Amino acid sequence: MQKLLQPFYDRDTVLVARDLLGKLLVHKTAGKARIGKIVEVEAYLGPHDRASHSSKGPTPRNQVMFGPPGRAYIYLIYGIYCCMNVVTEAPGHGSAVLLRAVEPVQHVTGRTQGPGLLCKAMHIDRLLNGHDLTGDTLYIAASFDARPITIVAKPRVGVAYAGDWVQKPLRFYIRDNPYVSRK
DNA sequence: TGCACGATGAAC
């Protein structure tokens, strides 16, 4: 498996988001590698993006979004679920890609359609916030599966408060994949 | 120090 390194993440957020589709999310715990194929993502561009956590500037919560690319930004949502993002572009940019759904590949149990369920099934929690994705515990790798995929772009989910940014097509998923969270 | 609310998911 070819692990994605920092140059992959240090690029335009939309390009990273689209390229993440079909890649493998790997989380190693207790000698077991849990693997899921990424089938749905959303791009959060930076402080100018009103739907992004970085839109109000750096805070203790979102500081890893402003750190170097290739790290995990993981936060608690609604007091119940975790959501995982990968930080993109140069340090200080404040952009990231939210992983919304994966297709189970290995050692993944339970539902994976939706950012909260994805983290639960992959055993990803807030302790991994800020984790370096170029390490050996939590990382993303290119798949052996070279079959072409068709990418669909839609408005993001759950950001109705974001004004002009609500309708931007920054949600991407693999067409016809049954593990995408919504149509 | 208090409080309104959220990049969700599941039940009703």
Add this chain to the structure above:
DNA sequence: TTCATCGTGCAC
């Protein structure tokens, strides 16, 4: 359509 559940950010 409503609710669970709690950390975060901002008002007071």
